[in-house]
Amino acid sequence: MIEILSFLLAYFVFPGLLFAGALGLLFMGIDRKVTAHMQHRIGPPIWQEFLDFGKLLGKEDITPAAAQGVVFTLAPLIALGAAVTVILLLPINSAQPALTSVADLIVIIYLLNIPAICIMLGGYSSACPFGAIGASRYVVQLFSYELIFIVTALTAAVKVGSLSLGSIVTYQVQNGWLAFKAPLAAAAMIVAAQGKLLRVPFDIPEAESEIVHGPLTEYSGPKLGLMRLAYGIELFAVAGLITALFFGGPVAHTVAGVQIPGVVSFLIKTFAIVLLTTNIRNIAARLRIDQAMKFFWTIIALLAIVNLIIVVL
Amino acid sequence: MKAEQVVQLIKDYVKDVKVTNERRVTAITDKQHYRGALSALKANDILHLSTITGVDLGEEIAVIYHIDCGGPLLNLKLFLPKKAPSLLSVTDIFPGAVLYERDLMEMLGVDVENHPDPRRLFLPEDWPEDNYPLRKEAKK
Amino acid sequence: MSFVVPIGPQHPALEEPEHFRIEVKGEEIVDVDIRFGYVHRGIEEALSKRTYMHGLFLAQRVCGICPVSHSLTFLRAVEEIAGIECPDRARYIRTIGAELERIHSHLLFAGIAAHEIGFTTLFMLFWRDRELVLDLKEMLWGNRIHSSETTIGGVRWDIKPNQVPKVLHNLVALEKEVKHYIDVVASDRTILARCANIGVLTKQMARELCAVGPVARASGVNWDIRRDDPYAAYSEVPFKVITERDGDVLAKILVRLREILESIRIIRHALDAMPGGPIRAEFKGHVQEGEATGRIEANRGELLYYVLSKGGEKPERVRIRTPTYANMPTVKPMLVGGTIAEVPIVLASIDPCFSCTDRITVVDRGTGKAQVMTKAELRGLSK
Numbered sequence: 001m002i003e004i005l006s007f008l009l010a011y012f013v014f015p016g017l018l019f020a021g022a023l024g025l026l027f028m029g030i031d032r033k034v035t036a037h038m039q040h041r042i043g044p045p046i047w048q049e050f051l052d053f054g055k056l057l058g059k060e061d062i063t064p065a066a067a068q069g070v071v072f073t074l075a076p077l078i079a080l081g082a083a084v085t086v087i088l089l090l091p092i093n094s095a096q097p098a099l100t101s102v103a104d105l106i107v108i109i110y111l112l113n114i115p116a117i118c119i120m121l122g123g124y125s126s127a128c129p130f131g132a133i134g135a136s137r138y139v140v141q142l143f144s145y146e147l148i149f150i151v152t153a154l155t156a157a158v159k160v161g162s163l164s165l166g167s168i169v170t171y172q173v174q175n176g177w178l179a180f181k182a183p184l185a186a187a188a189m190i191v192a193a194q195g196k197l198l199r200v201p202f203d204i205p206e207a208e209s210e211i212v213h214g215p216l217t218e219y220s221g222p223k224l225g226l227m228r229l230a231y232g233i234e235l236f237a238v239a240g241l242i243t244a245l246f247f248g249g250p251v252a253h254t255v256a257g258v259q260i261p262g263v264v265s266f267l268i269k270t271f272a273i274v275l276l277t278t279n280i281r282n283i284a285a286r287l288r289i290d291q292a293m294k295f296f297w298t299i300i301a302l303l304a305i306v307n308l309i310i311v312v313l
Numbered sequence: 314m315k316a317e318q319v320v321q322l323i324k325d326y327v328k329d330v331k332v333t334n335e336r337r338v339t340a341i342t343d344k345q346h347y348r349g350a351l352s353a354l355k356a357n358d359i360l361h362l363s364t365i366t367g368v369d370l371g372e373e374i375a376v377i378y379h380i381d382c383g384g385p386l387l388n389l390k391l392f393l394p395k396k397a398p399s400l401l402s403v404t405d406i407f408p409g410a411v412l413y414e415r416d417l418m419e420m421l422g423v424d425v426e427n428h429p430d431p432r433r434l435f436l437p438e439d440w441p442e443d444n445y446p447l448r449k450e451a452k453k
Numbered sequence: 454m455s456f457v458v459p460i461g462p463q464h465p466a467l468e469e470p471e472h473f474r475i476e477v478k479g480e481e482i483v484d485v486d487i488r489f490g491y492v493h494r495g496i497e498e499a500l501s502k503r504t505y506m507h508g509l510f511l512a513q514r515v516c517g518i519c520p521v522s523h524s525l526t527f528l529r530a531v532e533e534i535a536g537i538e539c540p541d542r543a544r545y546i547r548t549i550g551a552e553l554e555r556i557h558s559h560l561l562f563a564g565i566a567a568h569e570i571g572f573t574t575l576f577m578l579f580w581r582d583r584e585l586v587l588d589l590k591e592m593l594w595g596n597r598i599h600s601s602e603t604t605i606g607g608v609r610w611d612i613k614p615n616q617v618p619k620v621l622h623n624l625v626a627l628e629k630e631v632k633h634y635i636d637v638v639a640s641d642r643t644i645l646a647r648c649a650n651i652g653v654l655t656k657q658m659a660r661e662l663c664a665v666g667p668v669a670r671a672s673g674v675n676w677d678i679r680r681d682d683p684y685a686a687y688s689e690v691p692f693k694v695i696t697e698r699d700g701d702v703l704a705k706i707l708v709r710l711r712e713i714l715e716s717i718r719i720i721r722h723a724l725d726a727m728p729g730g731p732i733r734a735e736f737k738g739h740v741q742e743g744e745a746t747g748r749i750e751a752n753r754g755e756l757l758y759y760v761l762s763k764g765g766e767k768p769e770r771v772r773i774r775t776p777t778y779a780n781m782p783t784v785k786p787m788l789v790g791g792t793i794a795e796v797p798i799v800l801a802s803i804d805p806c807f808s809c810t811d812r813i814t815v816v817d818r819g820t821g822k823a824q825v826m827t828k829a830e831l832r833g834l835s836k
């Protein structure tokens with residue numbers, strides 16, 4: 001009984017839906033603010049995403065008549081569910097995540113693909129040419145970054161000798177950050193994350209000046225709100241995964257006599273990675289899908305594979 | 314190119330040439346000779362047709378080809394009877410004329426023969442067939 | 454199997470409504486068809502029902518980015534028929550007005566182009582610097598864009614000596630930024646990836662299809678009406694005509710950015726060399742019989758007005774041919790063979806102004822009812 005309750009608490013409150021949702025939206029808001037200042041303007045307040053989410057929930061829920069209603073409606077829900085589940089598998093509070101399983105790294109990689117697939121399904125099922133084009137571009141992009149993502153994650157796992165995130169964090173406590181031991185992999189993973197999170201230069205599937213809003217064109221109201229929330233949580237999850245794999249995870253530090261709890265250090269590092277992606281997205285133009293693919297399959301793949309080989313040998 | 318040189322090039326195809334100033338030449342031609350004038354210009358590397366203007370003058374429709382001759386602007390005019398205004402397309406000489414001729418067709422009802430793409434340009438599809446907005450009768 | 458992608462009439466890539474029917478096989482473009490007419494407002498017709506002065510205000514409103522160009526061209530034709538000589542000082546002030554407009558228009562274009570390739574930061578920065586120019590226009594003439602400083606016979610307001618330092622100051626700041634942007638555009642890898650060798654228009658095609666303005670100059674056509682058929686004070690002000698060779702999107706962007714630097718030089722020279730004297734010649738309201746063709750190098754290229762007068766206070770016929778109209782046929786060869794991803798940037802690279810293109814015809818949507826309404830409106834408005 002207690003277990004069920006504690007699971008529900010973990011899923012919906014901390015570190016689940018409420019916590020991750022709030023932080024995800026907050027990170028998105030700060031990203032917008034930083035972007036604005038980099039563009040020499042003021043930008044919206046950092047809680048703008050919360051306001052947007054609330055507003056969207058209050059709007060009429062419309063499904064286009066020609067769309068596949070069931071798929072269209074379920075896509076955001078499943079995306080949200082998957083993203084929150086990933087949060088539960090991340091070591092946020094301490095080296096042990098809220099949920100553990102034997103090979104949780106594999107489960108996480110698998111689950112992190114679900115929001116992407118849901119967006120694609122949403123695009124295809126929306127009966128809109130922009131949706132279809134956006135979804136098909138997303139499929140191509142998935143082939144670009146996903147392998148890199150997997151290879152780099154596995155590099156960390158091979159180095160440590162375990163697929164469990166808890167062990168990876170513990171290893172880093174004793175031996176220092178994996179980012180110093182496998183820097184190429186860390187760099188490659190950050191670039192792959194830029195693609196996974198659909199941020200410039202890799203936001204082709206959602207390229208608004210070309211195909212309106214890509215797969216999400218026909219989404220509006222509460223469904224759009226849920227998609228955006230799922231995106232915020234995915235942002236937090238991916239950055240959090242990178243933090244856990246390469247930057248030490250939730251390790252308590254003592255700085256100048258002040259004890260910083262693990263969770264705070266985790267949040268700070270995750271936030272730093274988000275800011276890094278924000279920086280990249282503001283200083284580049286968007287690449288075409290074929291250019292993005294070429295980029296990933298040559299340079300980035302090289303970095304990732306070289307590092308994997310070094311680590312194996 | 315100077316205005317005088319332009320006049321020399323087209324003198325066989327036009328009557329009534331006026332050189333208003335060093336950069337404006339107006340010449341009147343007719344249906345038999347206008348293509349000759351245009352071809353003569355093209356043969357001398359004059360490729361830029363600025364536009365084609367149509368004017369409803371009551372009994373006649375004036376068609377003016379405005380051609381940039383590398384300095385002077387030539388206004389080559391011809392007059393068509395309003396009852397049967399037709400002429401041949403010049404897109405084989407000046408490919409850039411393609412849109413201006415469509416414009417002339419739909420606004421003034423001039424029948425441009427051999428035009429590669431005689432669709433409407435600005436008017437919507439459901440605009441009535443014989444209504445030519447820039448003709449005087451169109452304004453009741 | 455080809456698939457048709459509709460772009461427009463409402464689309465985030467287009468500032469104004471147009472319809473492009475693009476046929477694709479996969480991502481490759483096979484054919485392009487353009488339909489416009491969505492913002493036609495009956496201006497040519499309306500101009501023949503209004504007095505010249507009233508028509509001047511209407512002509513300025515053909516376009517929301519180049520009102521000064523339209524006024525200058527209309528006036529070039531009208532003043533020629535009426536035999537009015539614009540005083541020297543007014544000619545210089547008109548030049549300054551035209552060049553300020555060129556700068557603001559090119560910066561607007563550059564921002565839009567950056568936005569089309571997803572480089573929002575650059576878009577914001579271009580438009581931030583555009584404010585430097587708009588502030589000047591507001592200081593000199595009271596309005597940021599529709600400044601209405603030109604009038605029949607000259608200009609309305611003089612440039613006072615105490616306004617000159619601010620103009621020079623803003624120009625210095627602008628020049629520094631634009632030089633930096635030229636470096637960025639020519640060297641940034643992502644910009645080059647999206648703009649180099651895209652939407653190429655060969656010099657041959659440009660000449661055959663009668664392309665105008667920066668689009669033609671980017672393909673190597675060395676032609677600028679300011680030099681070849683001068684007006685205002687251009688025959689007395691030295692400047693370079695900027696051309697590029699490659700004819701791709703990158704060339705079109707660079708031509709416009711470099712033209713901004715030339716415009717800055719022209720304004721400085723004009724401010725320096727401006728003679729004293731009156732700023733307006735008299736115009737009594739009626740124009741004798743005659744016809745004239747006025748043309749200028751507007752921001753987007755050759756703008757042409759043909760005016761026919763049968764004597765009196767209103768023109769008999771006004772024909773407007775705008776630069777975007779002239780450049781329309783070049784869109785197809787630029788797009789065919791490319792991919793959909795290139796469509797927004799290639800379209801943006803001709804700096805389209807559809808308000809300018811669509812301005813001829815009587816009424817908006819053809820039903821008998823609309824016709825009557827508009828006719829009544831026009832009657833009510835014209836004297």
